[in-house]
Amino acid sequence: MIRYRRVPDDLRPDQLTGFFVGWPSPPSPDEHLTILRRAQHAVLAFDGDRVVGFVTGLSDGVFSAYLPLLEVLPEYQGRGIGQELVKRIVDEIGAVYSIDIVCDDDVVPFYDKLGFLKVRGMVFRPSRDS
Numbered sequence: 561m562i563r564y565r566r567v568p569d570d571l572r573p574d575q576l577t578g579f580f581v582g583w584p585s586p587p588s589p590d591e592h593l594t595i596l597r598r599a600q601h602a603v604l605a606f607d608g609d610r611v612v613g614f615v616t617g618l619s620d621g622v623f624s625a626y627l628p629l630l631e632v633l634p635e636y637q638g639r640g641i642g643q644e645l646v647k648r649i650v651d652e653i654g655a656v657y658s659i660d661i662v663c664d665d666d667v668v669p670f671y672d673k674l675g676f677l678k679v680r681g682m683v684f685r686p687s688r689d690s
């Protein structure tokens with residue numbers, strides 16, 4: 561059974577393996593733990609002791625919020641976990657004007673189903689040349 565929780569105080573890096581599939585320079589499990597701890601909002605999906613999905617959120621609490629990361633381990637995808645993580649973090653963030661994400665085209669249908677709108681956007685990546 562999948563359980564959804566905030567970041568437990570005793571979460572360990574070895575519970576955070578298998579994420580960031582296909583990333584050229586993925587965060588290490590230690591860095592992943594730091595990301596989860598420092599995010600204002602985070603919801604994790606657990607199968608027993610193992611984290612199988614997570615979502616993070618940053619918010620000013622009044623106007624805007626942003627979901628930087630959402631991922632479900634490949635072998636757990638297609639079971640409604642991603643949808644549940646987004647619903648829970650949107651609920652946790654509460655009443656703000658906007659909750660934004662940036663995603664590739666292939667994930668647009670996933671966010672469509674959750675009521676997100678497609679808009680044009682710009683991003684700045686100071687550490688990259690392209």
Ligand SMILES: CC(C)(COP(=O)(O)OP(=O)(O)OC[C@H]1O[C@@H](n2cnc3c(N)ncnc32)[C@H](O)[C@@H]1OP(=O)(O)O)[C@@H](O)C(=O)NCCC(=O)NCCS
Pocket residue numbers: 629630631632633636637638639640641642643644661662663664666667668669670673
């Ligand atoms: C995108 C992701 C989080 C979805 O998680 P998931 O647990 O597999 O999604 P769910 O099972 O909750 O799917 C909910 C619905 O969205 C659909 N869906 C899920 N992923 C989809 C995708 N990539 N493209 C189109 N539809 C998708 C499902 O078919 C399902 O539809 P249904 O309710 O009609 O059956 C997961 O595929 C993932 O981790 N991908 C790699 C990382 C990534 O792309 N993250 C998003 C960054 S913005």
